[in-house]
Amino acid sequence: MKQRLLNVTIQTKIAGIVIGIVLMIIVLLLSVVTYTEINQLYANKNRLSLQTAKTVSFVPAVNEAVHNHNSERLEALTQQLDVRHQADFIVIQNRKGVILSHPDEAEVGNHLPFNDGYKAAVFGGYYNIDSDELLGPAVTGKAPIMTEAGDVLGVVTVGYLKKNINNVVFDRLKRNIYLSLLAVLIGFIASFLLARHIRKDTLGLEPREISTLYRDRAAILSSINEGVIATDKDGKITLINETAKHLLRLNERNVNQTIDQVLTHVHPDRLTDQAPIVNKEMHINERTIIVNLAPIRKEGAYMGTVMTFRDKTDVTEMLDTLSEVKRYSDDLRAQTHEFSNKLYVISGLIQLEKYDEALEMIRDEVSDDQQTNKLIFDQIQDAKVQAVLLGKMNKASEKKIDFQVDEGSQLDRLPEHIKSSDIITIIGNLIDNAFDEVLKQTNRYVMFSALDIGHDIIFEVSDNGSGIKDDAIPDVFTRSYSTKAEDDDAHRGYGLYNVKQAVDALHGSIEMDSNEHGMTITVYIPKERRGGRSDD
Numbered sequence: 001m002k003q004r005l006l007n008v009t010i011q012t013k014i015a016g017i018v019i020g021i022v023l024m025i026i027v028l029l030l031s032v033v034t035y036t037e038i039n040q041l042y043a044n045k046n047r048l049s050l051q052t053a054k055t056v057s058f059v060p061a062v063n064e065a066v067h068n069h070n071s072e073r074l075e076a077l078t079q080q081l082d083v084r085h086q087a088d089f090i091v092i093q094n095r096k097g098v099i100l101s102h103p104d105e106a107e108v109g110n111h112l113p114f115n116d117g118y119k120a121a122v123f124g125g126y127y128n129i130d131s132d133e134l135l136g137p138a139v140t141g142k143a144p145i146m147t148e149a150g151d152v153l154g155v156v157t158v159g160y161l162k163k164n165i166n167n168v169v170f171d172r173l174k175r176n177i178y179l180s181l182l183a184v185l186i187g188f189i190a191s192f193l194l195a196r197h198i199r200k201d202t203l204g205l206e207p208r209e210i211s212t213l214y215r216d217r218a219a220i221l222s223s224i225n226e227g228v229i230a231t232d233k234d235g236k237i238t239l240i241n242e243t244a245k246h247l248l249r250l251n252e253r254n255v256n257q258t259i260d261q262v263l264t265h266v267h268p269d270r271l272t273d274q275a276p277i278v279n280k281e282m283h284i285n286e287r288t289i290i291v292n293l294a295p296i297r298k299e300g301a302y303m304g305t306v307m308t309f310r311d312k313t314d315v316t317e318m319l320d321t322l323s324e325v326k327r328y329s330d331d332l333r334a335q336t337h338e339f340s341n342k343l344y345v346i347s348g349l350i351q352l353e354k355y356d357e358a359l360e361m362i363r364d365e366v367s368d369d370q371q372t373n374k375l376i377f378d379q380i381q382d383a384k385v386q387a388v389l390l391g392k393m394n395k396a397s398e399k400k401i402d403f404q405v406d407e408g409s410q411l412d413r414l415p416e417h418i419k420s421s422d423i424i425t426i427i428g429n430l431i432d433n434a435f436d437e438v439l440k441q442t443n444r445y446v447m448f449s450a451l452d453i454g455h456d457i458i459f460e461v462s463d464n465g466s467g468i469k470d471d472a473i474p475d476v477f478t479r480s481y482s483t484k485a486e487d488d489d490a491h492r493g494y495g496l497y498n499v500k501q502a503v504d505a506l507h508g509s510i511e512m513d514s515n516e517h518g519m520t521i522t523v524y525i526p527k528e529r530r531g532g533r534s535d536d
Helices: 002-006 009-060 062-065 073-087 118-123 161-201 207-223 242-249 312-351 355-379 383-398 418-438 470-475 495-505
Strands: 090-095 099-101 129-130 139-148 152-161 227-230 237-240 277-284 287-298 299-312 402-406 447-451 456-463 508-513 518-525
Touching: 009 062, 009 090, 009 129, 009 139, 009 161, 009 383, 062 073, 062 139, 062 152, 073 090, 073 099, 073 242, 118 139, 118 152, 129 242, 129 456, 152 161, 227 242, 237 312, 242 495, 277 456, 287 312, 287 508, 299 383, 312 355, 355 383, 383 402, 418 447, 418 456, 418 518, 495 508, 495 518
Parallel strands: 402 447
Antiparallel strands: 090 099, 090 152, 129 139, 139 152, 227 237, 227 299, 277 287, 287 299, 447 456, 456 518, 508 518
């Protein structure tokens, strides 16, 4: 039963509630009005019956007719007064109780003891009383007929039958019921129109469906990693999810504010005809945020805008990771190619039966590898740096670059706040940039050094390339800047830019020394975390 009630449509619910309220009010009003009318009608009849009785008792002709026992004269007078005052009956008795005038002529002359009229006959009182001794239950007024000397000659009884009064009440009640039915009909029509209007506003959805959608929307918005802000057609914010609150430093008090109060880059007047914006970078709260903006239109009319926000740091880390994976893959291919070539040479020497030369070549390779590995593994303790250097060694071997690790290098394990992605970005890009610079030289030389003495970790990469002009040094860390030809690689110019971003995130610094004999880049990274990463 309860389930069936829950499945009732909102239109039925509204109609039922409205009709129920209208019926309850109508029943209440009918009860009050009927009770009031009954009391008022009986009060009026009491007043009229007593007033009419007094009027009849004061008529001289009535006094004279009672004194003379002239029933015919009294009948004529009472009929005349009955029409004038619209009483149901007028009965006149003499002091002894003999009926002198009665609506029923057969009763004239009969004796009727004074029961209800006792106070009027004996004491000459004027009063009202409910009586059924004459023509049935009636509201009556009693008045004595007095002589000039103050003696009681008789009693006048004027009455209104209760059945007639009740008929009047019933007629009025029927009229009120008809009016109430009209009100119910109007209420039903109004409830139907109201329900249809509400259903139109809710797009035909029932309340339970709306609540389900609301819960689903809240769950979806809270689960996504992108910040979401929605505005109405006036540019007022209607929705902010938790990610947007955290990313843009907002709270629930920002709801109903205009978008320009939250984002100074966006003006509400421009949203109306604004074309969709995809992956636009904005600097908000000292962060680089990627913004997507999509206007909402219905039948060509602007309804609002949905904006999504994503921290570029996450995207950058993902791109850097993918880039380094690609570099490692290239390095492994280079290593495979290099060792394949050496194996072919050794195989050829063996086939030519030049065993001594093959053994000497193997000893040289083993000696070089052992010396390099001993330096890397003994003096550099951090596995992340070791992995990067080993990969670059193989890449340098393929490109015929003399890549050396400074014998004075000394590095313990890096602090936890320096992530693998930071080391890959900083060391990997510096070494790759140095490799690219020396490719134009006959003798290609690159030196790497690492120190952790003092409060800073120091990485230094030197090469014997052609260097960079002094006026170009401020630009080398900007995005898309490259010393290579524009048609060499469309994706060049991001290496040193990424290095600068990673070093800034660690609150470090970069120094550069460049001349015609080469370039040295030194990176200083604090060992202690300074107020957290700048991209947190």
